[in-house]
């Protein structure tokens with residue numbers, strides 16, 4: 001057997017037995033690479049006589065082509081085999097049950113849920129959301145709301161003050177969401193229809209009071225808004241929020257510096273058997289303060305009280321959340337106890353909507 005056919009036999013055998021692409025590449029380099037066995041044969045052609053070159057050249061080139069072709073074929077086979085092995089190795093069992101994800105175990109805090117419920121109800125009545133900062137000026141929290149400096153109504157708020165600055169002014173943690181009324185009137189021209197849910201602070205702590213709590217403020221300003229509209233809005237709100245077909249409400253005269261007249265609103269409830277129910281019974285429960293915006297407040301916010309009028313209300317969110325969902329200690333709301341949260345919390349995808357049922 002000539003050297004050439006021996007080389008051919010060996011090279012083709014090496015190609016056949018190469019069992020991955022890397023091994024095949026080694027065979028290719030050993031045969032056809034710069035220093036490969038076949039390349040070395042090609043290099044000998046230069047030193048041959050023309051006749052020899054003619055016959056040997058043809059044989060060597062034929063061998064080179066045959067090896068190149070065999071390499072190509074083997075490469076395709078190996079590549080396909082590698083792909084099949086990978087597909088087999090990386091199969092995914094789509095029938096495996098999903099592991100509980102954050103979405104399953106995490107819970108929405110009842111306060112957040114109630115805020116979403118409020119937003120859904122008032123958005124449906126055409127209200128938008130207004131916001132203001134937790135750290136407020138004395139001017140917005142009190143003075144512009146018609147609490148004159150030194151007025152005793154200021155003392156009732158148990159305010160957390162910051163240290164005085166050099167110019168003598170001091171900031172405070174807002175004691176109610178009413179300063180957002182002022183900010184809204186100063187920023188936007190009437191007609192206005194906004195609610196302002198948010199955090200509020202007072203130095204107070206017991207079973208139904210925490211130093212940080214939540215309120216939702218409502219404000220309507222236009223040329224003709226009156227107490228009748230206010231009553232209707234609050235009634236609709238209570239029926240929708242407490243998910244009862246009817247609810248009786250009672251407006252009691254009251255005092256707030258920023259409204260005139262002012263009222264506190266009680267809703268009808270039953271406390272029979274220690275359980276609180278709405279829309280029935282002959283007991284009353286106070287849920288909010290409200291009134292017609294005081295002309296001084298309108299003036300302080302750049303509005304002419306002869307041209308514009310309106311009403312406002314402020315309601316404790318924590319309170320109505322406790323009532324609706326039967327939670328009796330407010331302090332537990334803010335203790336971040338996961339056992340409490342997994343009991344009273346809401347599933348993340350249970351978004352409250354009017355169409356889908358607020359709390360179902």
Ligand code: DAH
Pocket residue numbers: 175176177178217218256258259288289290291292311312313314315
């Ligand atoms: N800001 C009052 C409070 O925290 C609640 C309130 C009463 C708000 C009457 C109002 C209102 O807008 O008209 O006690």
